[in-house]
Amino acid sequence: MTDSELTSHKAANNDALDNKGANYSSGLEKVTAAVVAAARARPGDRIVDLGCGAGRVSLRLAERGARVLAVDGNQAAVRRLETTARERSLTGLEVLARPIDCLSLPAKSADLIVTSYALHRLRDADKQRLVAAAYHWLRPGGTFIVADMMFGRGTSSQDRAIIRSKVRSLAHKGVGGWWRIAKNSCRYLVRVKDHPVSISAWTAMFARAGFTGITAYSIVNEAGLVSGRRPSVPAQAAPGE
Ligand SMILES: C[S@@+](CC[C@H](N)C(=O)[O-])C[C@H]1O[C@@H](n2cnc3c(N)ncnc32)[C@H](O)[C@@H]1O
Secondary structure, three states: OOOOHHHHHHOHHHHHOOOOHHHHHHHHHHHHHHHHHHHHOOOOOEEEEEOOOOOOOHHHHHHHOOOOEEEEHHEEEEEEEHHHHOOOOOOOEEEOOOOOHHHOOOOOOEEEHHHHHHHOOOHHHHHHHHHHHHHHHHEEEEEEEEEEOOOOOOOOOHHHHHHHHHHHHHOOOOHHHHHHHHHHHHHHHHHOOOOOOOOOHHHHHHOOOOOOOOOEEEEEEEEEEEEEEOOOOOOOOOOOO
């Protein structure tokens, strides 16, 4: 990974460090809490946090005694997280500045892989590739948890309910809100930058990769969580194994 790759990645992902307001923070806090609860981390667990940002999730898991590898393409964010971990004497937290799509880990090396609000920038084929890679990196019986904005292009009633509620809440914010409605409509319809997919699309990707015990639910607004387990005894070998 070169510095210029990291820099361009940083420019594309400055949202990690942006302050998007109180609603955004409280929504993200609910997502973080849902991920941490689903993780059920125990001391010594080997956990990978993909797109860790400044470490909302990683820090909480490391505080429970887990050994966390926190990965993000934003070098400033991981350096800041490294400093925070040092200040809190969290020796089990290690950081890695790397785009998720360039990540390679040893097979069966993780007990748990988590990711919170970091995958919606990946194109669909890259999401599926990552789900398959996560399966490969997890030990049999290990768990993969994805929390992210999860909605499609308005073809399902759930999508339409999410879009209606977003439009309603922005419309209450006056001219600025209407401007954001216009901006977001373009962004989500054209999908140049963000590529969210629905909860059912995530569930299907997990199933295709071989995960079992898949659970999926909506956390708040458009945020959803999908988790699945790599079977302890594989029904058949995973692709590439
Ligand atoms: C909205 S922040 C969320 C950060 C953290 N997971 C949290 O819950 O606070 C999204 C993070 O994902 C990172 N990210 C997004 N796409 C990435 C990619 N392809 N590779 C590495 N990091 C990525 C961004 O740099 C950013 O730090």
